[in-house]
Amino acid sequence: MVQFSITDIQQWDRFYRGNFINCLSGFKSASLIGTVNNDGLPNLAIFSNIVHIGADPALIGYVNRPKEAAPHTINNIENTGQYTINHVHPGIVAAAHQTSAKYPLEESEFSATGLTEVYRAGCMAPFVAESKIQYAMELVEIIPIKHNNTFFVIGALQNVYLQNEDLVAPDGFINIANAGSITSLGVDAYYTTDKIARYQYAKPGKASTEIE
Amino acid sequence: MVQFSITDIQQWDRFYRGNFINCLSGFKSASLIGTVNNDGLPNLAIFSNIVHIGADPALIGYVNRPKEAAPHTINNIENTGQYTINHVHPGIVAAAHQTSAKYPLEESEFSATGLTEVYRAGCMAPFVAESKIQYAMELVEIIPIKHNNTFFVIGALQNVYLQNEDLVAPDGFINIANAGSITSLGVDAYYTTDKIARYQYAKPGKASTEIE
Numbered sequence: 001m002v003q004f005s006i007t008d009i010q011q012w013d014r015f016y017r018g019n020f021i022n023c024l025s026g027f028k029s030a031s032l033i034g035t036v037n038n039d040g041l042p043n044l045a046i047f048s049n050i051v052h053i054g055a056d057p058a059l060i061g062y063v064n065r066p067k068e069a070a071p072h073t074i075n076n077i078e079n080t081g082q083y084t085i086n087h088v089h090p091g092i093v094a095a096a097h098q099t100s101a102k103y104p105l106e107e108s109e110f111s112a113t114g115l116t117e118v119y120r121a122g123c124m125a126p127f128v129a130e131s132k133i134q135y136a137m138e139l140v141e142i143i144p145i146k147h148n149n150t151f152f153v154i155g156a157l158q159n160v161y162l163q164n165e166d167l168v169a170p171d172g173f174i175n176i177a178n179a180g181s182i183t184s185l186g187v188d189a190y191y192t193t194d195k196i197a198r199y200q201y202a203k204p205g206k207a208s209t210e211i212e
Numbered sequence: 213m214v215q216f217s218i219t220d221i222q223q224w225d226r227f228y229r230g231n232f233i234n235c236l237s238g239f240k241s242a243s244l245i246g247t248v249n250n251d252g253l254p255n256l257a258i259f260s261n262i263v264h265i266g267a268d269p270a271l272i273g274y275v276n277r278p279k280e281a282a283p284h285t286i287n288n289i290e291n292t293g294q295y296t297i298n299h300v301h302p303g304i305v306a307a308a309h310q311t312s313a314k315y316p317l318e319e320s321e322f323s324a325t326g327l328t329e330v331y332r333a334g335c336m337a338p339f340v341a342e343s344k345i346q347y348a349m350e351l352v353e354i355i356p357i358k359h360n361n362t363f364f365v366i367g368a369l370q371n372v373y374l375q376n377e378d379l380v381a382p383d384g385f386i387n388i389a390n391a392g393s394i395t396s397l398g399v400d401a402y403y404t405t406d407k408i409a410r411y412q413y414a415k416p417g418k419a420s421t422e423i424e
Contacts, residue, residue: 001346001373001374001375001376002373002374002375002376002377003371003372003373004371004372004374005370005371006270006368006369006370006371009270009369009372010268012384013384014267014268015383015384016383016384017267017268017270017384018267018268018384019381019383019384019385019386020267020380020384020385020386021264021266021267021270021272021369022264022267023385023386023388024264024272024345024347024369024372024386025241025243025262025263025264025272025297026240026241026242026243026262026299026388026393026395027239027240027241027242027388027393027394027395027405028238028239028240028241028263028264029237029238029239029240030238030239031237031238048264049263049264049265050237050238050263051237051240051261051262051263051274051275052233052234052236052237052240052260052261052275053261053275053357053359053360053362054233054359054360054362055226055229055230055232055233055234056222056226056229056230057359057360058218058221058229058233059357059359059360060233060236060237061275061364062263063263063264063265063273085237087238090408093408093409094409094411094419094420095420097411097414097420098414098419098420099414100414101414101415101416101418102415102416103416104416107416112416133236134213135236140359141359143355143364145265145271145366147265147266147269147271147352147353147366148265148266148269148271150265150266152273152355152364154357154359156218157218157221157233157236158217158218159215159216159217159218160215160216160221160236161213161214161215162213162214162216163213163214164213164214165214168232169231171227171228171231172224172225172227172228172229172230172231172232172235173231173232173235173398173400173401174231174232174235174236174398176235176238176239176397177397177403181238181239182239182408183238183239183395183403183405185388185389185405186385186386186410188385188410188411188412188413188423189385189407189409189410190407190408190409190410190411191389191395191405191406191407191408192405192406192408193239193395193397193403193404193405193406194403194404194405194406195401195402195403196302196305196394196402196403196404197305197306197401197402198398198400198401198402199306199309199400199402200400201400202309202310202311202312202313203313203314204313204314204315204316204319204324206313207306207310208306208307208309208310211400
């Protein structure tokens with residue numbers, strides 16, 4: 001195997017290093033976070049570093065870059081306490097990536113990219129109408145990560161909107177691939193997926209067996 | 213669209229809800245974390261909730277479930293300060309899933325699943341020999357998430373081991389799909405990936421264009 005030490009990595013060009021380290025931790029979610037500021041101006045930005053924290057209470061976390069680099073989403077969440085998360089499918093991937101451009105605060109990424117904002121009862125933040133899996137979140141806690149000025153943003157799930165009920169298997173598994181949901185890699189790559197298998201709950205002394 | 217409110221969700225059976233909420237946040241990494249306890253006994257467990265925190269310093273985070281449910285990995289990291297993260301490919305996915313079984317502390321998941329432990333200079337934790345992308349981490353901080361007794365574990369990258377240099381593109385992007393690295397969904401599903409596109413760094417007023 002070829003080895004790269006942290007000393008090697010620290011000496012690399014910052015864009016090369018950024019691509020490398022972003023890819024190293026593997027495939028991630030590809031999701032658009034919708035927010036609104038105190039003046040009612042909507043914002044939309046793509047995020048990939050999203051994690052499941054727990055199912056009961058239903059908590060989901062995401063990493064927000066430093067405020068100097070990416071202020072709008074986190075500021076809006078701090079001010080309003082609400083946000084939406086919307087899955088990306090191949091039909092909107094180019095527009096979704098385009099939301100990562102540094103638009104001025106007064107320019108909405110919806111109008112800039114052609115994605116359609118939609119509002120629903122109980123949430124002041126906009127959803128992405130084209131997205132087939134959408135959910136509304138309420139802020140629980142923002143944990144500042146002191147080592148690099150990023151933030152771990154924890155939210156509580158409020159409402160889920162699915163394109164159709166058939167996406168949910170009899171055991172609650174959501175077949176997001178059937179909704180076209182994609183996965184992201186690094187800062188700029190997007191992939192469709194093909195199922196290998198689902199496995200039964202693993203038990204010692206019993207080999208992993210496939211579901212179905 | 214079909215709507216599920218948090219009130220609906222709270223009334224579901226816990227396994228149904230667990231599947232649903234775990235899938236909702238999207239595709240994730242599929243990685244084996246290797247650790248060792250103070251007596252030198254190795255442990256290996258599959259994790260999916262892994263995020264990129266930053267490239268300089270190179271920080272990667274993961275979510276560890278409550279200690280009552282998943283004590284070994286986090287206890288070993290607290291005690292030794294070191295761990296390895298190893299990508300999963302289709303050839304080892306069944307064994308990787310099997311590491312999620314609740315083996316007693318004294319039983320190594322390596323012997324139980326047939327995966328091969330390998331040790332390298334500077335890291336007391338075991339790597340997974342079959343894995344094509346492996347990296348060594350040093351603990352930086354464990355942040356307790358008070359809302360559900362989980363933990364956000366932050367580590368600093370120390371060394372990276374790749375099966376071959378050709379996995380790295382001229383701009384630092386690691387083509388992990390070419391190494392067979394897979395993505396996970398929910399608590400039990402695994403997927404291969406097909407690239408849609410990489411997009412140029414997005415700029416306002418300029419439509420997203422593909423790289424290459």
